[in-house]
Amino acid sequence: xxxxxxxxxxxxxxxxxxxxxxxxxxxxxxxxxxxxxxxxxxxxxxxxxxxxxxxxxxxxxxxxxxxxxxxxxxxxxxxxxxxxxxxxxxxxxxxxxxxxxxxxxxxxxxxxxxxxxxxxxxxxxxxxxxxxxxxxxxxxxxxxxxxxxxxxxxxxxxxxxxxxxxxxxxxxxxxxxxxxxxxxxxxxxxxxxxxxxxxxxxxxxxxxxxxxxxxxxxxxxxx
Numbered sequence: 001x002x003x004x005x006x007x008x009x010x011x012x013x014x015x016x017x018x019x020x021x022x023x024x025x026x027x028x029x030x031x032x033x034x035x036x037x038x039x040x041x042x043x044x045x046x047x048x049x050x051x052x053x054x055x056x057x058x059x060x061x062x063x064x065x066x067x068x069x070x071x072x073x074x075x076x077x078x079x080x081x082x083x084x085x086x087x088x089x090x091x092x093x094x095x096x097x098x099x100x101x102x103x104x105x106x107x108x109x110x111x112x113x114x115x116x117x118x119x120x121x122x123x124x125x126x127x128x129x130x131x132x133x134x135x136x137x138x139x140x141x142x143x144x145x146x147x148x149x150x151x152x153x154x155x156x157x158x159x160x161x162x163x164x165x166x167x168x169x170x171x172x173x174x175x176x177x178x179x180x181x182x183x184x185x186x187x188x189x190x191x192x193x194x195x196x197x198x199x200x201x202x203x204x205x206x207x208x209x210x211x212x213x214x215x216x217x218x219x220x221x222x223x
Contacts, residue, residue, distance in 0.1 A: 044107060044117070045120060046119045050078075051128055058073055075130075082133040083118060084132070111170045113166050114167055114200075115132060115198045118132060136195060
């Protein structure tokens with residue numbers, strides 16, 4: 001008669017003990033994931049002196065263009081690798097949170113039709129992104145320039161369209177993140193040496209959870 005309540009009490013204690021252990025395990029896994037993500041981002045960080053040397057101290061001769069968030073410069077690292085350096089203006093509306101979002105987001109996205117993020121730099125006054133350098137600049141410089149436009153035959157145009165579509169499909173469906181760019185335009189489509197298109201500038205990207213297919217996109221963004 002006494003054995004029954006003792007067994008019941010033991011089972012109850014075991015149940016709560018298992019719940020506590022499971023919670024601790026999940027907490028450890030969550031902490032490990034956060035540490036791993038921080039380590040991944042930190043491994044991409046460049047020193048400001050390296051960036052200044054690569055761009056000749058942001059020389060006007062190295063300037064590639066200027067967008068809504070800041071200026072873009074061509075740089076050459078010590079190993080000879082050419083890079084595109086996106087230097088955010090101090091007056092830019094893109095804050096620290098948006099900057100970190102872009103770094104964390106782009107670092108996780110890997111596709112042949114997306115611009116590859118090589119690293120970043122953050123100081124008290126500077127927020128900088130370092131991308132792979134694409135020699136053929138952006139799509140708008142071909143479409144809206146009579147001379148350059150003539151070099152785009154229909155096969156090349158079709159390949160560019162297909163590449164952009166594949167990049168968007170990856171962002172929307174195939175990546176473990178669900179991303180809406182929200183500022184897709186010809187100036188944000190960059191071209192490599194083979195005219196392969198790559199989608200750039202995820203500063204205004206809309207990030208969805210795994211089980212979400214809709215989001216609040218009522219706020220007007222982009223240009």
